[in-house]
Amino acid sequence: MLxxxxxxxxxxxxxxxxxxxxxQANVQGQWSTLPYTMPINPVHAALLxxxxxxxxxxxxxNPLAQKPGAAVWDPQTxxxxxxxxxxxxxxxxxxxxxxxxxxIDGGTLQYNPFLGLAKAAVFDPVADQFTDxxxxxxxxxxxxxTVLPDGTVLAFSGLxxxxxxxxxxxxxxxxxxPAGWTPPLYPRLHVLxxxxxxxxxxxYQSRYYYxxxxxxxxxxxxxxxxxxxxxxxxxxLPLTPANNYKPIIMxxxxxxxxxxxxxxxxxxxxTPTWQWGPSMSQARxxxxxxxxxxxxxxxxGGSASDEKASTASYNADLYDPTTNTFSSAGRNAYPRLxxxxxxxLPDATVxxxxxxxxxxxxxxxxxxxxxAYLFDSSGNLAVRPTITSAPSFVKYxxxxxxxxxxxxxxxxxxxxxxxxVTHAFDMDQRLVGLxxxxxxxxxxxxxxxxxxxxxxxxxxxxxxxxxxxxSVATFIQLTAGPDFSVTxxxxxxxxxxxQNTSYSIQTVPSGGESGTINLSVSGVPTGIxxxxxxxxxxxxxxSILNINTxxxxxxxxxxxxxxxxxxxxxxxxxxxxxxxxVNSPGDFSIAASAGAITITRGGPSGQVTVTLTPxxxxxxxxxxxxxxxxxxxxGKFNPLSVTASGSTTLxxxxxxxxxxxxxxxxxxxxxxxLVHTTTLxxxxx
Numbered sequence: 001m002l003x004x005x006x007x008x009x010x011x012x013x014x015x016x017x018x019x020x021x022x023x024q025a026n027v028q029g030q031w032s033t034l035p036y037t038m039p040i041n042p043v044h045a046a047l048l049x050x051x052x053x054x055x056x057x058x059x060x061x062n063p064l065a066q067k068p069g070a071a072v073w074d075p076q077t078x079x080x081x082x083x084x085x086x087x088x089x090x091x092x093x094x095x096x097x098x099x100x101x102x103x104i105d106g107g108t109l110q111y112n113p114f115l116g117l118a119k120a121a122v123f124d125p126v127a128d129q130f131t132d133x134x135x136x137x138x139x140x141x142x143x144x145x146t147v148l149p150d151g152t153v154l155a156f157s158g159l160x161x162x163x164x165x166x167x168x169x170x171x172x173x174x175x176x177x178p179a180g181w182t183p184p185l186y187p188r189l190h191v192l193x194x195x196x197x198x199x200x201x202x203x204y205q206s207r208y209y210y211x212x213x214x215x216x217x218x219x220x221x222x223x224x225x226x227x228x229x230x231x232x233x234x235x236x237l238p239l240t241p242a243n244n245y246k247p248i249i250m251x252x253x254x255x256x257x258x259x260x261x262x263x264x265x266x267x268x269x270x271t272p273t274w275q276w277g278p279s280m281s282q283a284r285x286x287x288x289x290x291x292x293x294x295x296x297x298x299x300x301g302g303s304a305s306d307e308k309a310s311t312a313s314y315n316a317d318l319y320d321p322t323t324n325t326f327s328s329a330g331r332n333a334y335p336r337l338x339x340x341x342x343x344x345l346p347d348a349t350v351x352x353x354x355x356x357x358x359x360x361x362x363x364x365x366x367x368x369x370x371x372a373y374l375f376d377s378s379g380n381l382a383v384r385p386t387i388t389s390a391p392s393f394v395k396y397x398x399x400x401x402x403x404x405x406x407x408x409x410x411x412x413x414x415x416x417x418x419x420x421v422t423h424a425f426d427m428d429q430r431l432v433g434l435x436x437x438x439x440x441x442x443x444x445x446x447x448x449x450x451x452x453x454x455x456x457x458x459x460x461x462x463x464x465x466x467x468x469x470x471s472v473a474t475f476i477q478l479t480a481g482p483d484f485s486v487t488x489x490x491x492x493x494x495x496x497x498x499q500n501t502s503y504s505i506q507t508v509p510s511g512g513e514s515g516t517i518n519l520s521v522s523g524v525p526t527g528i529x530x531x532x533x534x535x536x537x538x539x540x541x542x543s544i545l546n547i548n549t550x551x552x553x554x555x556x557x558x559x560x561x562x563x564x565x566x567x568x569x570x571x572x573x574x575x576x577x578x579x580x581x582v583n584s585p586g587d588f589s590i591a592a593s594a595g596a597i598t599i600t601r602g603g604p605s606g607q608v609t610v611t612l613t614p615x616x617x618x619x620x621x622x623x624x625x626x627x628x629x630x631x632x633x634x635g636k637f638n639p640l641s642v643t644a645s646g647s648t649t650l651x652x653x654x655x656x657x658x659x660x661x662x663x664x665x666x667x668x669x670x671x672x673x674l675v676h677t678t679t680l681x682x683x684x685x
Contacts, residue, residue: 026375028330031316037364039082040069042354044094045341046102046428047418048125049458049475051076053343053351054102058090061339062360063111072128075345085130087119093145093186094420095153095428097168098456099485099510100125100477102420103133105155105166106140116141116159120166120173122487124508131489131506134577137176138162142185145427148211149195149451156209157183163214168485171576177214181207186423188234191430192267193245195452201251202229206265206274223263223274229254231306231338231424233289235297237264237321238414240433244268245453250277250319252299253284254424256306260284262319278326282313286424288342290350291431293414293462293470294373296320298329298350301336302424307357309335316369332367343419343426346460346473348374373468385410385463385471393477393511394447396454402436402443404463404471410438411466413445415459415478430454434461447478454478479511484539485574486519486567492579494673495549497557502546503578505532505565509539515569519543521578523563527552528580530563539569547580556643557584557620558672583672584620589613590669592650596681599633602656608680610637610667611647619644620671626650628665632658633684635665654684 041060045053053073059065068089071082091114093105101122109115116139121130140158147153148165155173156163161183162176188201189209197209204226208217223229232254239245247267253259262277284302291297297319304311312335317326332352336342339356340363349370355363376382389403404410413434420428432454436445443463448454460473485508493501507517519535529548537543545565563578593609612622623641632655637648650667662683669676 025370025379026372026377028328029369029371030375031330031332032368032370033333034366034368036078038071038073038353038366039080039364040071041339041356041362042341043090043339043356044092044422045343045353046094046096046420047343047345048102049100049418049477050125051346051475052125054123056089056092056094056104058085058088058092058107060090060362061356064360070130075347075351081128086132087117089121091141093140093143093155093158093427094422095145095147096418096420096457097122097153098147098151098479099168099508100458101508103145103153103166104130105145106136106143106158108141109139114141114159115139116143131487132491133166134172134491134579136173137164142423144187144189146189146191146197147428147455147457148197149191149455150211151451151456154189154197154209154211156189157185157187159185165214169574171486171488171574179216181216184228186425188251188425189427190234190236190249191452191455192247193239193452198249198267200234200249200265201232202254204228221265221272221274223251224276225259225261225263227255229259230256231286232284233287233299233424235289235291236430237297238291238295238431238433239453240295241435242433248321250297252289253280253287253302256285258283258285258302258304258306278319278324280317280326281315281328284313286337286340287313288336288340288352288421288424290342290344290419290426291416291429292344292350292371293348293416293464294371294468295414295431298342298369298371299326300329300332300342300352301340303335303337307338309337309357312337329369329371332369334363334365334367336363339423341421343421343429344416346475348462348470348472373470382467382469384469385465387461387463387471387474390461390474390476393479395479395481396447396451397449398447399444400447402445402461402463403441404443405441406463406465407438407441407443409465410443410463411468412464413443414462414464415448415454415476416462416473417454417457417459432459451480456480477511481511482513483510483572484508484513484517484567484569485510486565486576488565488576488578491577492581493547494581494583496583496585497552497554498549500546500548501580502544504542505545506542507537507539507567513539513569515539517567517569519565519567521545521563521565525552525561545578549582552582554582558582581672583674584618586614586616586618587674588615588618588620588622588669588671588676590667590676590678592667592678592680594680596683597652598683598685599652599654600685601654601658601660603654605651605653608650608652609647610650610678612642612645612669614645620674622669622671624648625668625670626665627668628663630658630661630663630684633682652682658684660684
């Protein structure tokens with residue numbers, strides 16, 4: 001639900017047009033500060049296929065924030081629409097699914113110490129709303145998410161050494177696979193032209209991930225920089241027909257005190273080895289690196305010492321892969337440190353926002369960089385080539401027509417995958433060069449040959465003329481063919497016996513799918529009647545699945561059921577799980593027989609009785625758990641669970657290695673979604 005919307009009557013073009021003939025603009029480009037600010041902390045950002053930007057703050061590095069927040073910013077109008085979100089998406093991983101919806105993975109369950117959430121959601125740019133997915137196997141905080149060549153999404157790391165995969169065709173998560181090594185937070189991952197994934201940074205030992213087997217290699221290369229490049233960046237350099245799609249990865253900066261060094265690795269080599277690259281003009285931690293339509297990489301922001309604005313790196317550097325050199329891209333105006341973001345926009349400018357070195361405050365001013373390619377030799381805005389017509393979707397290797405009055409002067413055509421950036425790394429950006437032939441007012445462009453080079457999804461098509469000036473991009477979806485997914489909302493309903501409920505079933509088309517989707521549901525428990533309001537909606541439409549439980553008799557409460565909704569269109573079949581939890585009616589409370597207990601290291605156990613008292617007809621099974629135990633102290637419940645009412649005995653034992661002291665521990669009783677706690681003061685002597 002939108003809770004605030006701000007309107008501005010200017011756009012980038014109007015702001016830029018107000019100033020002309022920038023000195024050195026055709027050499028270094030031009031920096032501008034937007035005349036309005038971002039109302040939330042832009043910790044995460046993803047470019048949508050309508051040209052707008054999804055910004056997610058969550059609680060924004062502020063544990064006192066009352067409501068987690070997100071926003072959609074329209075660069076052309078300046079409109080910023082903010083909305084509250086149902087859970088804390090702060091420090092998530094985010095990429096854009098092949099159908100154009102950003103996937104938000106994980107977030108913050110708890111501050112200090114930080115714990116990750118197992119939740120995930122998608123954002124629908126058309127409906128302007130978030131929809132939760134079924135939960136992952138593991139909570140994740142600072143995870144990396146990567147769209148794989150088959151359109152599934154790998155979620156990896158995030159305070160866990162496991163990975164799991166989200167599958168849009170089944171709208172579900174795989175089981176969690178152990179990595180066999182301990183990854184850093186936000187590992188820098190890149191999909192390679194052979195379909196495998198390369199881990200480049202921040203650690204100095206590089207590895208491959210093999211999607212076919214869900215396994216990791218051993219160490220395949222070691223960086224020359226001997227320390228961890230913490231909050232440095234990593235970029236897969238442009239893949240083009242001219243370079244035979246050679247995969248070269250560049251890592252930049254990182255660490256505190258920060259380094260200005262860079263390194264490159266050619267993964268087409270028989271034995272890939274990290275080689276020193278040119279150094280940036282300034283050392284950078286918490287930097288950003290952005291691929292431009294020209295194929296050059298803009299390195300910007302950061303600081304010499306982490307989270308210290310007095311050491312901010314204001315110089316922007318432009319890396320040229322052809323010459324393996326940096327040149328100046330001018331200077332930006334504001335320190336861009338922790339939680340800053342940067343991405344290339346459809347007008348070929350670069351948007352820069354955020355900086356949050358101290359919790360509770362952030363830099364609200366936004367900047368835009370106009371690269372030198374947007375200016376002529378006099379420093380005025382250059383005349384840009386235009387795209388007058390292009391298809392909205394293409395298949396791999398398809399030859400497609402792009403209409404442009406500038407066809408005779410076009411020197412290159414490229415696909416750039418829209419960015420999804422956070423914490424000094426863009427998880428989605430890549431540039432793929434396109435082959436084409438020139439006609440009269442047209443280009444016959446050939447799409448990338450396979451999904452290893454360009455994973456399925458939306459790309460920005462840029463045309464660049466003989467002077468290197470890019471067009472404004474048009475969005476094209478790259479796909480294997482027509483497709484759709486089935487998205488239930490919510491993914492789980494919670495009821496009590498005799499209560500009815502419903503799910504909204506959205507069909508989301510992709511790749512030109514426009515036919516009828518036939519819906520059915522299976523796995524319906526005995527005693528439940530399930531019916532659709534429309535079991536044959538057109539692709540893109542929704543239906544309501546009504547659940548009547550009048551004749552349901554669960555063997556015990558709480559009881560969990562899983563049903564499956566299936567959509568078919570021709571030979572395509574897509575599914576999604578539906579969860580139904582039946583809670584006991586009423587409620588309960590728990591209390592301990594003592595508020596404090598003392599135990600001796602190496603001595604006998606201490607016991608506390610925990611009593612469950614039902615209310616309002618509660619008859620459910622309640623399971624007990626314990627949090628906050630100090631190291632080398634164990635706790636056991638007997639029995640572990642109680643039905644309806646009763647008590648359990650908690651036995652606490654301290655090993656001789658336990659440390660003396662007083663601690664607060666929490667006893668929790670859980671029955672379905674009902675959770676109640678009581679605390680104890682535990683003294684170990």
